[in-house]
Amino acid sequence: xxxxxxxxxxxxxxxxxxxxxxxxxxxxxxxxxxxxxxxxxxxxxxxxxxxxxxxxxxxxxxxxxxxxxxxxxxxxxxxxxxxxxxxxxxxxxxxxxxxxxxxxxxxxxxxxxxxxxxxxxxxxxxxxxxxxxxxxxxxxxxxxxxxxxxxxxxxxxxxxxxxxxxxxxxxxxxxxxxxxxxxxxxxxxxxxxxxxxxxxxxxxxxxxxxxxxxxxx
Numbered sequence: 001x002x003x004x005x006x007x008x009x010x011x012x013x014x015x016x017x018x019x020x021x022x023x024x025x026x027x028x029x030x031x032x033x034x035x036x037x038x039x040x041x042x043x044x045x046x047x048x049x050x051x052x053x054x055x056x057x058x059x060x061x062x063x064x065x066x067x068x069x070x071x072x073x074x075x076x077x078x079x080x081x082x083x084x085x086x087x088x089x090x091x092x093x094x095x096x097x098x099x100x101x102x103x104x105x106x107x108x109x110x111x112x113x114x115x116x117x118x119x120x121x122x123x124x125x126x127x128x129x130x131x132x133x134x135x136x137x138x139x140x141x142x143x144x145x146x147x148x149x150x151x152x153x154x155x156x157x158x159x160x161x162x163x164x165x166x167x168x169x170x171x172x173x174x175x176x177x178x179x180x181x182x183x184x185x186x187x188x189x190x191x192x193x194x195x196x197x198x199x200x201x202x203x204x205x206x207x208x209x210x211x212x213x214x215x216x217x
Contacts, residue, residue: 003034005162059102060109089143091150116174125159
């Protein structure tokens with residue numbers, strides 16, 4: 001966890017619970033040691049972001065209700081534009097526009113990125129701004145994914161404030177369907193190959209026994 005993340009996440013109420021349960025000391029030192037400036041996205045974070053094909057986006061409505069929405073697309077659709085900015089093409093969905101409307105009220109967002117196969121997760125605090133497709137066609141072209149048929153309605157840019165790498169505890173290890181299917185195909189091909197070789201050896205053994213010789217394999 002970065003010190004900047006601690007400054008944002010550890011509100012007075014959170015701090016009281018940390019004090020009650022004995023974890024406040026190290027967290028306080030972490031927050032106090034950090035400058036109140038946004039965390040830069042480093043190479044490890046950029047690589048992790050670039051491999052994701054989905055993430056969760058949290059916003060808050062003007063009535064105070066939190067809202068979490070799944071965002072998905074081809075791997076790499078969430079892009080790192082620079083060390084302080086993430087961006088993604090907002091593809092047309094069910095046209096409820098809840099996240100879009102919430103951002104008119106409050107630009108603060110949280111992103112939750114999961115890698116179930118490697119039991120890794122990254123959380124991001126940021127401030128989002130929306131650019132409609134008709135206002136910046138060049139930006140839409142940068143964010144569109146070649147070959148992906150979804151319609152791009154707008155771009156969402158997130159100015160990153162802080163991020164945190166969570167521990168691996170309690171993350172179920174899940175694997176993408178295409179990776180599982182590839183592994184199964186490879187295993188099937190190997191089994192077929194071994195069965196064919198076994199049949200050849202059995203035939204050789206049978207032939208040698210008929211002739212009174214010894215197998216060569």
